[in-house]
Amino acid sequence: MADAHIIVSGSKRPFWQIFIASLIFTFAAVLLLWIIYNTFLRPEIYLTSIISSRVVIYLIAIGTFFSFRKSVYIDLGQSRFRSTFEIGPVKLGQWKTIHSYEYVSVFHQPLKNGDRIFEINLWYDTNKHWELYEKNNAKEAFEIGYEISEYLQIDLLDATVPNDFRFIDKSLLRQKINGEIS
Structure with missing residues (x-):
């Protein structure tokens, strides 16, 4: 012993919560890649990128809520x-x-x-x-x-x-x- x-x-999360979390994480990753790509190619949209970065943070927080367990x-x-x-x-x-x-x-x-x-x-x-x-x-x-x-x-x-x-x-x-x- x-x-x-x-x-x-x-307990494991219900399938619908895992599905929603995966959609949210996917959307956050795509948005983050879009921000990085556009920030380097078009510096004039820097302010839009900062605002979009906040959205990514919120999406990750929501996705975490739907997928974490203790x-x-x-x-x-x-x-x-x-x-x-x-x-x-x-x-x-x-x-x-x-x-x-x-x-x-x-x-x-x-x-x-x-x-x-x-x-x-x-x-x-x-x-x-x-x-x-x-x-x-x-x-x-x-x-x-x-x-x-x-x-x-x-x-x-x-x-x-x-x-x-x-x-x-x-x-x-x-x-x-x-x-x-x-």
Whole structure:
């Protein structure tokens, strides 16, 4: 188990989002090539090129929104982890070393519109934490928290009720996740 790597990954984007992102990225690339080509051939349209460059930046931002996903990598062998934002093969994120894992917690944050977002945190090194993930669904948040706590062989804390935190009996949670009990 010491050389194990854990990857908790966001769900894949729907095909329509990937399709839209690819169209947007293609249009941004064509526009960028047009800007470069025309800037060297016709310097008098330099101002138009600057304005078009802003459009390219906006298109890339929109394309990124439609195609990124978040993943968490935990390297048990070297006792480190990282959160990444991924766009295709590009992964942005830095490794962080952990000296002692303590527990995983799941809690919720209320949103302005009345909904809640559930956060999964890894607590380590005497009261430090790393936000691993956010989910809109409590069941999915607890499933991710459970999986991480099982791999790391640490406890799972239910902190969804303010001032009433409790460690979860993971054997009961496993049965619920597997549909053995309701």
